[in-house]
Amino acid sequence: MKVRLENRWTAALLFEAELGAAFKAESESAKLGAAVKMAVKAGARLDGAILDGASLVGASLVGAILVGASLDGAILDGASLDGAILDGASLDGARLDGARLDGASREGASLGGAIVA
DSSP states (O other): EEEEEBBBTTTTTTEEEEOOOTTSSSHHHHHHHHHHHHHHTTTOOOOOOOOOOOOOOTTTTTOOOOTTTTTOOOOOOTOOTOEEEEEETBBBBBBOOBBOTTTOOOTTTOTTOOOOO
């Protein structure tokens, strides 16, 4: 099964992940999270990506380029976003409990209602 990561303003394809049969019964949140992890590992730029509600618990997103991405309601508990570029990103309502953001660029990012502990 394929998961497409698209730009929220232009609908341009940013990355397409091929998930194995094991993901068939998984939630959309888990499928999206798996696709994001694959994209970051491949070095894809996810500028403006629609990643709302992605399950990224404990994910390594070190150095990820997420300029203007929408991560509203994403679950990033324990994730490592060290050195990530989150300028202009929307993380409204996201969970960031225990997430690491050392050296992450967050200029203009929105964290309204985000849970940060």
